[in-house]
């Protein structure tokens with residue numbers, strides 16, 4: 001495989017052999033390694049010394065189910081620390097099949113112009129793209145496909161990324177109608193915008209699955225992986241993930257009292273039934289939309305949907321739990337149609353729906369709009385699109401919005417908004433939000449679903465649970481595996497070892513796998529330390545320690561000393 005290095009100052013795309021020290025890494029792990037090796041931790045995130053990194057996982061491009069997510073990384077302009085956000089779709093597979101281990105975008109154009117990066121079997125080239133400026137992500141995809149064919153994969157930013165808003169993500173196309181999958185978090189869309197890069201257009205035709213060092217071992221493990229996913233009561237054909245997608249958990253999170261409602265004021269939403277997985281499935285099918293679709297080839301689970309309006313016109317693919325929580329209950333909005341409309345706007349602008357939902361919730365708390373007033377929230381998103389001063393404030397995310405509007409109830413950790421699990425009723429997630437080098441990010445170690453092991457309302461046991469989850473998820477993010485495909489490899493780490501050994505022939509043991517996870521986490525922590533983070537950054541907002549959350553009326557009470565010690569055993 002090769003490294004594609006794209007210098008936006010010299011406007012050159014060059015191929016390099018993979019440095020030997022990068023070889024064992026992929027996806028999130030490779031991002032950590034490159035950041036620590038090549039990016040000064042104290043650099044300005046939107047300046048020339050930061051890098052935008054696009055990396056398939058170690059297992060990307062193979063036929064393994066659910067394994068071709070794309071990791072996007074860089075120093076986050078939102079948190080100021082290490083950042084990896086990943087998305088489904090076909091970019092991870094496409095890059096891997098073209099033999100690209102990683103794309104490293106560095107420098108900045110001097111001329112203020114915009115560019116497209118086109119990658120195919122013939123090579124890589126930068127093309128002028130000033131006339132693509134201002135296009136939403138949907139129009140960007142449509143134009144790229146008109147020019148280069150429907151089969152091309154498009155990784156792009158919308159106007160929010162162009163305006164270097166720190167709530168901006170990176171959008172990626174996927175299988176079928178999946179046009180706007182977001183590597184949403186951490187403001188990486190702004191990093192891409194700071195490089196003058198509007199889009200990467202990938203044509204993987206002629207690419208091949210990467211070689212297998214031990215084909216029989218890999219294929220046996222891959223078959224077992226797919227079989228166990230298919231037989232699992234959650235991920236199989238009759239499972240909730242396939243039937244309802246991530247919206248399957250809406251009612252469960254609400255029931256546990258952790259569903260953020262009206263800017264994290266309450267943990268249960270009175271209109272939850274209208275936002276639930278069964279409701280999403282019912283109205284989608286009744287209108288001729290689709291459920292049980294997939295974002296990438298070979299995924300056994302197929303958790304996606306194409307949500308359509310009452311006339312049957314596509315609105316978004318796919319409508320997900322986090323968006324339903326943050327653009328729904330958190331804004332006091334109780335219909336999926338209204339949530340989907342806001343979601344579509346966020347996708348098109350290239351905004352993270354979690355960060356944006358939190359910023360809009362703060363705007364409502366400040367009295368700029370009423371909770372439940374969907375038209376009012378649309379008007380605020382139109383301010384973002386217009387680049388007005390108010391829009392630019394909202395586009396900077398929850399913390400800046402709170403500061404400008406004088407609101408101290410800001411649900412964020414390390415500068416990044418919390419996803420749709422209130423940490424006062426799901427304290428394991430509170431520990432992850434506070435301590436993960438990624439900031440408030442549920443994908444860094446989501447304790448939802450482990451209640452049989454740890455009481456989500458108790459202060460005890462949360463750090464141990466969070467640490468284990470934080471370590472385990474690193475392996476998913478570094479191999480390109482979807483978080484939803486975790487059951488087989490979490491249940492038996494040997495399965496992951498067999499997949500790695502089958503692909504690379506490294507002869508790993510389970511102990512090597514555990515050591516690898518620690519190595520990656522230590523690299524991320526080291527980058528953040530060098531960027532200036534201290535234990536004081538590993539905290540939940542103060543108001544969540546004193547303001548009880550209905551209905552359980554609990555506060556976040558995991559002691560600071562435990563948070564400070566969470567990584568001591570690494």
Ligand code: SF4
Pocket residue numbers: 066067088089293294295296299300301302303304482483484485
């Ligand atoms: S489970 Fe869903 S999100 Fe994950 S790879 Fe499959 S279709 Fe994509």
